[in-house]
Amino acid sequence: MWTDVKGKTVHDLDAFSAVYIGGGNTFRLLKSFIESHFIEVLKRYAESGGTIYGGSAGAVILGKNIMTCSYMDRNACGLRDFNGLKLLGDYAVWCHYKVEHDPLIKRYRNAFGTPVIALPEETGIAASTSDIRVIGTKPARIFKEDGAVFVSDQFVL
Template identity: 55%
Template structure:
């Protein structure tokens, strides 16, 4: 059973391969939960809901429920869903909301109970060990001091929207935070399988382990 899907943050065309893999693990008889709160104040939630439907409806997911308020949500609430899709936006704001409402622990319990979770861009970064991989593109609008992610993928941090010219920023990040990095371009993702993390998409993923940079081709394991 594949539990975690992390996308580099592209558009529907770019993420189609990982989206298809994700949908293959979804029980279509149950609703899917979409959480767009990382875009709070940037884009209307109505537009977010239109986007997720336009992305997943063609792949067979017709019943999508959107949550924009995580207060008082429990594992019982979450267990009614076939999967959880956490969208992109401001990573600092997203992690702050997950922490403040205790939803980070609810989400961890859901994954431990074999729930399926998809994170796109900010939604992927918060699943890693440290979110400061977003600092070059996201504003720390809340002056957050807690940068620890949910740590669901070992010690790795996730770098989304990766381009080759980001390499010097990734090296600086690793020197400061002492974390290895999985870098995903906008048309690349990874999923957690029983054999490890598999790369999905049209371009490779890259694993940075301090002095070592590894290129991981699609359909192979990290």
């Protein structure tokens, strides 16, 4: 387990079959990855077929924009670039989803023009370059410009 990714390269990741990125404050996590240049390492790792699993904040940074976390995380570190790794096409990730969050997600969607994959605690996703598969006991909820739908199988990026 690495707690400091400064100076790490894609070649350092060759020893692992996957990368797990845990939770915490999403703004602080992304800022740390940007400042250490590990964000570029992760992008190259994913582009070369590497597997990345993100939990909570670790999942949010895999999407297009991390402002989906602003309802629960404070930007105390002064992060100014809210772009995630963009490994899920144009989608942003909303973790810890509850139906009560729908108005917040719709506001985010309208403000940023970004579709959202909302994931309840019991649900995850597996993404490839062409589609996303929903995994878990509850469906994901996809918020797009034309409304929101529950998805429990697979959808195209």
